[in-house]
Amino acid sequence: MEPLTDKVVDRLTLYHCVLTHTLTDRPFVASQEVAALLKLNDSQVRKDIALCGVLGRQKHGYPTAELKRSIERRLGFADRKNVVIIGAGNLGTALTNYTDFRDYGIDILALFDNHPAKIGRHINGKTVYPMSDLNRFIPNHQVGSVILTVPPAMAQTVAETVMACGVRFIWNFTPCVLRVPPDVVVHYENIIGSFLQMQNGP
Amino acid sequence: MEPLTDKVVDRLTLYHCVLTHTLTDRPFVASQEVAALLKLNDSQVRKDIALCGVLGRQKHGYPTAELKRSIERRLGFADRKNVVIIGAGNLGTALTNYTDFRDYGIDILALFDNHPAKIGRHINGKTVYPMSDLNRFIPNHQVGSVILTVPPAMAQTVAETVMACGVRFIWNFTPCVLRVPPDVVVHYENIIGSFLQMQNGP
DNA sequence: TAGATTGTTAATCGATTAACAATC
DNA sequence: TAGATTGTTAATCGATTAACAATC
Numbered sequence: 001m002e003p004l005t006d007k008v009v010d011r012l013t014l015y016h017c018v019l020t021h022t023l024t025d026r027p028f029v030a031s032q033e034v035a036a037l038l039k040l041n042d043s044q045v046r047k048d049i050a051l052c053g054v055l056g057r058q059k060h061g062y063p064t065a066e067l068k069r070s071i072e073r074r075l076g077f078a079d080r081k082n083v084v085i086i087g088a089g090n091l092g093t094a095l096t097n098y099t100d101f102r103d104y105g106i107d108i109l110a111l112f113d114n115h116p117a118k119i120g121r122h123i124n125g126k127t128v129y130p131m132s133d134l135n136r137f138i139p140n141h142q143v144g145s146v147i148l149t150v151p152p153a154m155a156q157t158v159a160e161t162v163m164a165c166g167v168r169f170i171w172n173f174t175p176c177v178l179r180v181p182p183d184v185v186v187h188y189e190n191i192i193g194s195f196l197q198m199q200n201g202p
Numbered sequence: 203m204e205p206l207t208d209k210v211v212d213r214l215t216l217y218h219c220v221l222t223h224t225l226t227d228r229p230f231v232a233s234q235e236v237a238a239l240l241k242l243n244d245s246q247v248r249k250d251i252a253l254c255g256v257l258g259r260q261k262h263g264y265p266t267a268e269l270k271r272s273i274e275r276r277l278g279f280a281d282r283k284n285v286v287i288i289g290a291g292n293l294g295t296a297l298t299n300y301t302d303f304r305d306y307g308i309d310i311l312a313l314f315d316n317h318p319a320k321i322g323r324h325i326n327g328k329t330v331y332p333m334s335d336l337n338r339f340i341p342n343h344q345v346g347s348v349i350l351t352v353p354p355a356m357a358q359t360v361a362e363t364v365m366a367c368g369v370r371f372i373w374n375f376t377p378c379v380l381r382v383p384p385d386v387v388v389h390y391e392n393i394i395g396s397f398l399q400m401q402n403g404p
Numbered sequence: 405t406a407g408a409t410t411g412t413t414a415a416t417c418g419a420t421t422a423a424c425a426a427t428c
Numbered sequence: 429t430a431g432a433t434t435g436t437t438a439a440t441c442g443a444t445t446a447a448c449a450a451t452c
Binding site: 003004012038081091097104169175176187188190193194197198200 | 351379
């Protein structure tokens with residue numbers, strides 16, 4: 001099956017959210033209903049859904065429960081992804097409590113921090129370890145991605161530590177650009193850019 | 203001046219970040235250097251920069267300080283934008299401390315929460331008010347955008363409150379889809395979608 | 405001069421939207 | 429039947445990349 005583009009992944013995730021929280025308690029859902037809620041074109045919704053291999057019914061729309069399951073399958077929620085959060089400050093804590101990441105195949109195994117008062121604490125059932133444990137923890141638990149929520153000044157150093165342990169994906173919540181080799185993917189959670197996009201209007 | 207597309211806004215913000223933190227201490231910077239750091243095509247970097255009206259010099263590149271200022275002008279950092287954060291939990295607190303939003307024209311005026319223990323507290327110099335104050339605060343301070351970091355169950359209700367006060371932009375950090383009229387923009391900070399995009403690879 | 409880099413056009417590529425036959 | 433909705437093709441639109449003359 002061909003990989004989905006980023007835009008499609010973004011929309012399918014939102015469709016899944018709609019099916020889970022908003023358009024629940026109904027056997028069928030039409031492309032127009034989903035499109036209206038998210039202010040999208042209904043052709044686009046149908047095309048995205050077609051990529052998940054679900055068949056709709058004329059006059060009815062798509063079977064809600066099956067559509068939801070198909071999106072989950074297509075987005076790979078069943079593939080377990082081991083991640084750790086580095087930085088147990090407010091942002092790291094917020095993400096640990098955010099939602100049930102496990103529902104999406106994302107297993108947050110632990111947090112890491114250097115602040116003595118935080119080490120050994122538990123956040124939503126996850127332990128905070130000292131940064132010096134990263135070297136053992138990452139290979140031992142097959143951690144493929146890290147969530148970076150450390151202070152900006154530490155971002156590059158921490159990135160180098162985890163890359164040395166074999167991490168290929170860095171989800172970067174710090175307002176820093178990271179220098180990384182070609183085989184490492186840095187995904188920027190560009191907070192300022194996101195706000196400015198919003199102000200661009202509809 | 204024609205408005206910038208979302209993608210251009212995203213990249214310009216990252217260029218600004220590069221110029222502020224990484225490629226500092228040099229009089230000129232080449233499109234290739236910026237492109238290499240962010241793993242982009244250098245033609246694209248030059249095109250984006252052209253939209254800011256900066257002229258480069260052959261063999262040298264672009265004057266660093268002037269380029270930075272031009273990006274700031276083009277992205278409208280000088281236009282003040284009054285916002286409030288609703289929800290003074292870990293995420294709201296993290297955003298309040300995140301970076302100096304004021305540098306980007308984003309003035310976080312206050313936070314709002316319903317938890318008695320939080321009301322009256324100060325976070326990074328900003329006061330936490332009770333939600334019931336929103337009705338007066340938003341019109342009085344010309345708040346045009348709100349940052350929504352409340353628990354999912356409250357998201358729709360709070361959105362309706364602020365829309366009734368005239369807010370047109372909602373930066374939604376909750377994992378919920380909001381029902382809003384056509385003239386209101388909801389900008390989804392789609393956390394799960396963002397993670398799944400990263401795993402798509404380079 | 406030779407080499408490097410911009411600025412810009414043309415070519416390519418990809419994403420979105422419109423349209424409509426099929427059909428329930 | 430009439431109306432509504434899918435599935436899919438064709439048309440449009442927009443974004444990215446390649447290429448290269450200009451020139452410092």
